[in-house]
Amino acid sequence: MSKSIGQILKLKGSEVWTLGSSATVYEALALMAEKGVGALVIIDDSKVVGIFTERDHARKVDLGGRCSQKAFVHQVMSTEICYVAPETSVDEAMAIMTDNRCRHLPVMVADEMVGLASIGDLVKASLDEKDFVINQLKKYIKGDP
Secondary structure (H helix, E strand, O other), X not given: OOOEHHHHXXXXXXXXXXXXXXXXXXXXXXXXHHHOOOEEEEEEOOEEEEEEEHHHHHHHHHOOOOOOOOOEHHHHOEOOOOOEOOOOEXXXXXXXXXXXXXXXXXXXXXXXXXXXXEHHHHHHHHHHHHHHHHHHHHHHHHOOO
């Protein structure tokens, strides 16, 4: 059975780096570099309004001819956001990411963000699960208890 997003958050932690939409792209990039992350959840008035990623920077700032110091996050952030709940399975979350071509899913309980699941988190969980099944099958074949 596939792990839930809540189980992944328990293992990796639920810390999410956020920024307001009026910040400059440069400020967002500086925070991402400082924290070693590839995405920030954008929050205004305690509400998730977007996600800003390295991909947004590359495609909408650099290729768009904008200047990181002068462009604002709200001009280039992704605003069509998919969400998941802690009880969502890894398989369901991967399907959501695939269908919607997104790489980050805020994890919500009611209107409160409790974490962020990335494609990397889901791939790792999926591989860990497959490794477990393979090891169990090897033990079974060998006759180990």
